[in-house]
Amino acid sequence: MERPSVRSYSIRGSRITEAQRAAKDALQKVYGIPVSANKIYLREIFPTAEKIIMEIGFGMGEATAIIAKNNPHNGYIAVDVHPPGIGKLLARIVENELTNLRVIEDDVHVVLPYMFEDESLDGIHLYFPDPWPKKKHNKRRIVNAGFLALIHPKLKRDGFIHIATDWVPYAINIEEVFAGSELFTGGVIAKPDSRPVTRFEGQGIDKDHQVTDLMYFRKQ
Numbered sequence: 001m002e003r004p005s006v007r008s009y010s011i012r013g014s015r016i017t018e019a020q021r022a023a024k025d026a027l028q029k030v031y032g033i034p035v036s037a038n039k040i041y042l043r044e045i046f047p048t049a050e051k052i053i054m055e056i057g058f059g060m061g062e063a064t065a066i067i068a069k070n071n072p073h074n075g076y077i078a079v080d081v082h083p084p085g086i087g088k089l090l091a092r093i094v095e096n097e098l099t100n101l102r103v104i105e106d107d108v109h110v111v112l113p114y115m116f117e118d119e120s121l122d123g124i125h126l127y128f129p130d131p132w133p134k135k136k137h138n139k140r141r142i143v144n145a146g147f148l149a150l151i152h153p154k155l156k157r158d159g160f161i162h163i164a165t166d167w168v169p170y171a172i173n174i175e176e177v178f179a180g181s182e183l184f185t186g187g188v189i190a191k192p193d194s195r196p197v198t199r200f201e202g203q204g205i206d207k208d209h210q211v212t213d214l215m216y217f218r219k220q
């Protein structure tokens, strides 16, 4: 499995609380999906789901669990690399008795091409991707032409990606990336009530950051 040479996430300390570690050890085999080079069959995991949606970069997973709870008719696959957040979200699955949420621990650049069939996702949530504000780090931003090429085949023909960011220069950059692509159509939207305020968003709002929601649909 090929791994990207530029990481879109920072390696944070692996400081994980005992509760997060215990949840991870006990629950990952139940609610986690192991990373492998084999495709997974989403219809076997969520046989009755109306829509199957992937969240990329859920952080500590508070918004993820709320969305899954509010939409029991949908199936959710949540992907992140950060062990404390993995443990926390696994614990939230049990606390909220969620049956429609599974967790994958790895870089989405590895997970999507190897594990997901083409046209298998109804939508993707990308909430507050790392903004990488310094110019020399801009190349680490997850939304770029390569990312669009990565997600495009995995979305159904009318599938969507909903993005939110509290960093205005990143929002402008995201609009430019999509405008330069033939693969998607869409743009800025008002914040939908269905998207809870996330932890990272709350920290941005405390600093008076302006939040932008963007919605794009697969065109062809």
Ligand SMILES: C[S@@+](CC[C@H](N)C(=O)[O-])C[C@H]1O[C@@H](n2cnc3c(N)ncnc32)[C@H](O)[C@@H]1O
Pocket: 008, 009, 010, 056, 057, 058, 059, 060, 079, 080, 081, 082, 085, 106, 107, 108, 109, 127, 128, 129, 130, 131, 142, 198, 199, 200, 201
């Ligand atoms: C700024 S945090 C936002 C977390 C959460 N969505 C929120 O709003 O509170 C970005 C998250 O994306 C994750 N992430 C970044 N690049 C990723 C990648 N390539 N694959 C999976 N997760 C990634 C990071 O580990 C981090 O948890």
